[in-house]
Amino acid sequence: MSEEGFRLLDQGRIQDFNNWRMKNLIVKLDFTGKDLSGKNISSAYLNGVVADRANFSRANLAGANLVQASLNDANFESADLTGALLMYSEMKKARLQGANLARTNLMWANLQNADLTGSVMSQTIFVEANLQNAKVIGADKAGTYLKYAKLDDTDWFEQIAEKH
Numbered sequence: 001m002s003e004e005g006f007r008l009l010d011q012g013r014i015q016d017f018n019n020w021r022m023k024n025l026i027v028k029l030d031f032t033g034k035d036l037s038g039k040n041i042s043s044a045y046l047n048g049v050v051a052d053r054a055n056f057s058r059a060n061l062a063g064a065n066l067v068q069a070s071l072n073d074a075n076f077e078s079a080d081l082t083g084a085l086l087m088y089s090e091m092k093k094a095r096l097q098g099a100n101l102a103r104t105n106l107m108w109a110n111l112q113n114a115d116l117t118g119s120v121m122s123q124t125i126f127v128e129a130n131l132q133n134a135k136v137i138g139a140d141k142a143g144t145y146l147k148y149a150k151l152d153d154t155d156w157f158e159q160i161a162e163k164h
Helices: 002-010 014-023 156-163
Strands: none
Touching (some): 002 014
16 A cells, blocks of 8 residues: 555655655555655645655755654765754664755754765754764764754764864
């Protein structure tokens, strides 16, 4: 049944997908390894989706609900995640190079070993997020909220010091 939901997203029928999703809340969305690269899936209700190793590169996910999603090793290179909700998401080894994460909520997200190289994180919320071993080289971190975030083995603060 999750194939029907994927088909709607793949066709860019976001409102139809969201209506289908609201009628099928108990359906576990499994998009493992699926390709949604370059698609406009902004504002989609993808909460709880399992999309490990999925390809979202260059996709528009602005305002999407990915709360409690499993996105391990997923590709978000150059994707637009502006204002997306990713609280409690599992994103180990996710590739977010060049992604727009402005105003994205990643509270309690697990981003261990994720690659955020060159991403935009303006006003991004990382409260209690796990960013251990994450790569943040060249990322725009202006106005990022980091309260209680785990930053072990990242170079988060070294880059800030270099600019001054």
